[in-house]
Each structure stands twice: as C-alpha cells, then as structure tokens.
Amino acid sequence: MIYRDIEIVRGNKTYKLSDNPITFNRLKVKTYNVSDIEREHNYESIDRLNGRFNTGIIETSRIATLVVEYEVDKIAHAIHLRNQLADLFRDKFYIRELVPSLVEVPFQTFGDPDFEFPLNYASGMQLELKLTNIGDYDTNQTSGEIEITFETSEKPYYESIGRSLQLEKVDSPYLWSSDMGINLPVNSDRRQYTFTNTDSGNVYYHGTQGINQFTFDRVITIVLxxxxxxxSWNLEHSEVMTIEGLNLKAGDVIKFNGLQTYRNGVSIDDYTRMSQPFFEHGYNYFTINQTVQKITFDMKFYYK
Incomplete structure (x- = not known):
C-alpha cells in the first residue's frame, strides 16, 4: 500500500519513486526530510573593542534525506538497485512530495481490495536537488531500507512550481498551497501581473526570499x-533601468530576464546600465518614463 510518495522532475520528464521505468515498483518512501538552510556568518574584530561584528550572512545550501524501503525478487536485483538509484537521481532535478488527501480508511469488508489512498501534492513549492550519497545497505537481503542524501543544486530556497502569470489566470489551482500565503480573492490586486496602458503601478511579490540576484527566475516584458x-523605468528595490543610444519604436518588445536585456529578441546590453529588476516581499512600486502598451511580470516566488 502506497501512503506517501515523491515525484522526481528532471527536464520534461516526471517519475514517481513507487513506479517508474528505472527502479520499477521496487521502492516506497518511508521518510523524506529537508534540513534548515546552512548559513555562513562572517565576522570582523576591531582593535581595542570587545566582541566581534557580523559583516554578513551567506545562505549556502540545504540537505534533504530520503529513506526508502525496497523489496525485490532476487538478490541480484538488490545489487542492481544502487546503480538504478544513481540513474534515477542523476543530474539536477526537483522533488515534489505526494501525501494522502484522506487520513482515514473507510470501512471495508472481508475480501475487499486494499484501500488505495489518493495522493495529492503536499505543497506548491519544490527544491532543486542533486544526489550526494546513496547509503550502504545489505545486498544479501531482498528487502530493507536505503538512506539517500541530496543537497540543493544552486539556490537553497524553495521555489513555487507555478508562475505569477498562472496565479493571475487562476487556471491551475493545484500549483498553489496554503503555506505560500496566497489565499486571496480571485480579483485581488495581489494577483495582478499584467498592466496595460500604464506608466506606474504596484506588483505584489509573495515569496519570503527576495529576488535579488541573477539566478532567480523572472522575465519582465514591456511593449513600448x-x-x-x-x-527608463524604476522598480522600488532595483536600480533605475535605462536603455539609451537606440532609436526605440512604439511596439518594440523589451525583455529583462535578470541577466540580460533584449529588444525584439536581440540582446542590447551595450545600451543599458546592466541593471535588472529585483523584488522584495510585498508590493513593489514601479514607474516608467512613458505610457507603455503593456508590462508583464512573469516570475517564480521563492521561500526560505
């Protein structure tokens, strides 16, 4: 009976641990736990002063530990599992937890098949991970437990599975969960990420970790x-973003992706100050030096 599971998402492929073409149906999730963020504190001392001064904190990584139960028909299959697990968890991937939506088993009579718990996503957030270790296990046994350890690949933060434009359309409710702080009326301005015929406005960022470096996923598109x-345009927690030295035309499509700036699909970094949009939790006020046809904020939300 499967009462808990995980999905492994790598590229455009999604596998369940309990049933996939690599380990087949030989594995079940026993426990899956994620640690707090590992932090490096930097300190400096000053002559003739007691104590030390914190000059900054770097949040580096998270550790995730998965304990699986395995059951195979032959000892050889137990030996094969190590390589199969390494294949299942190769490269970078996301893990999504699946848990029962019902916690009670309905009354069953003798001879009824085992009740199958319907599993749903536990959260609308996911972590990008990479494999660090497959623990030792007794390959002389056809059943047992294996502990598998991962660490975050680049960012130590959870990210939303859905994007802001999907939240605006409200067409994928399964992408969001109550722990993300997005229980809002459909017509709330905290769900607005598309603005037309405007030169200013407020856009709401739901994440608890700000978008403040190029590794965070966002694309801002402006139609002049x-x-x-x-x-030029300004976003409350960003440097002024300016494009100068080009003959820009009405209808040109300008994109900022956190790393580069484009006009109609062509990079124009040489004509910019290299500044990019940053966001902090809450409302982020923006102003533009002209009335644009449209501006859209397409991004993920990040959580500590």
Missing part, C-alpha cells in the same frame, strides 16, 4: 507605447 531615444 511611443518612439524614444531614451527609455
């Missing part, structure tokens, strides 16, 4: 409303 030789 007028010809100009200098376009």
């Amino acid at each position: 409303g007028a010809d100009t030789k200098k376009f």
Whole structure:
C-alpha cells in the first residue's frame, strides 16, 4: 500500500519513486526530510573593542534525506538497485512530495481490495536537488531500507512550481498551497501581473526570499507605447533601468530576464546600465518614463 510518495522532475520528464521505468515498483518512501538552510556568518574584530561584528550572512545550501524501503525478487536485483538509484537521481532535478488527501480508511469488508489512498501534492513549492550519497545497505537481503542524501543544486530556497502569470489566470489551482500565503480573492490586486496602458503601478511579490540576484527566475516584458531615444523605468528595490543610444519604436518588445536585456529578441546590453529588476516581499512600486502598451511580470516566488 502506497501512503506517501515523491515525484522526481528532471527536464520534461516526471517519475514517481513507487513506479517508474528505472527502479520499477521496487521502492516506497518511508521518510523524506529537508534540513534548515546552512548559513555562513562572517565576522570582523576591531582593535581595542570587545566582541566581534557580523559583516554578513551567506545562505549556502540545504540537505534533504530520503529513506526508502525496497523489496525485490532476487538478490541480484538488490545489487542492481544502487546503480538504478544513481540513474534515477542523476543530474539536477526537483522533488515534489505526494501525501494522502484522506487520513482515514473507510470501512471495508472481508475480501475487499486494499484501500488505495489518493495522493495529492503536499505543497506548491519544490527544491532543486542533486544526489550526494546513496547509503550502504545489505545486498544479501531482498528487502530493507536505503538512506539517500541530496543537497540543493544552486539556490537553497524553495521555489513555487507555478508562475505569477498562472496565479493571475487562476487556471491551475493545484500549483498553489496554503503555506505560500496566497489565499486571496480571485480579483485581488495581489494577483495582478499584467498592466496595460500604464506608466506606474504596484506588483505584489509573495515569496519570503527576495529576488535579488541573477539566478532567480523572472522575465519582465514591456511593449513600448511611443518612439524614444531614451527609455527608463524604476522598480522600488532595483536600480533605475535605462536603455539609451537606440532609436526605440512604439511596439518594440523589451525583455529583462535578470541577466540580460533584449529588444525584439536581440540582446542590447551595450545600451543599458546592466541593471535588472529585483523584488522584495510585498508590493513593489514601479514607474516608467512613458505610457507603455503593456508590462508583464512573469516570475517564480521563492521561500526560505
């Protein structure tokens, strides 16, 4: 009976631990736990002063531990499991937890098949992980437990599975969960990520970890409303973003992806100050030096 499971998402492929083409149906989740963020505190001392001064904190990684139960028909299959697990968890991947939506087993009579718990996603958040260790286990046994350890690949933060534009459309409710702080009316301005014929507004960032470096996923798209030789806009927690030295036209599509700036699909970094949009939890006020046809904020939300 499967009462807990995980999904492994790598690229465009998704596997369940309990049933997949690599380990077949030989594995079940016993426990899955994620540690707190590992932090490195930097300190400096000053002559003739007692104590020390904290000059910064770097949040580096998280550790995830998965304990699986295995059951195979032959000892040879137990030996094969190590390589199969390494294949299942190769490269970078996301893990999503599946848990029962019902916690009570309905009344059953003798001879009824085992009740199958319906499993749903535990959260609308996921972690990008990589394999660090497959623990030792007794390959002379056809059943047992294996402890598998992962660490976060790049960012130590949870990220939303859904994107802001999906939240705005409210077309995928399964992508969101109550622990993300998004229990809002459908028409709430905290769900608005598309603005038309505007030169200012407020966009709401739900995550508890700010988008403040290039590794965070966001794409801001602006359709210009007028010809100009200098376009600039400001976002509350960012440096002013300016494009200068080009003959920009009404209808040009400008994109900021956190790393580069594009006009109609062509990089124009040489004509910018290399500044990119940053977001902090809550409302982020923006202003633009012209009325644009449209501006959209397409991003993930990140959580500590």
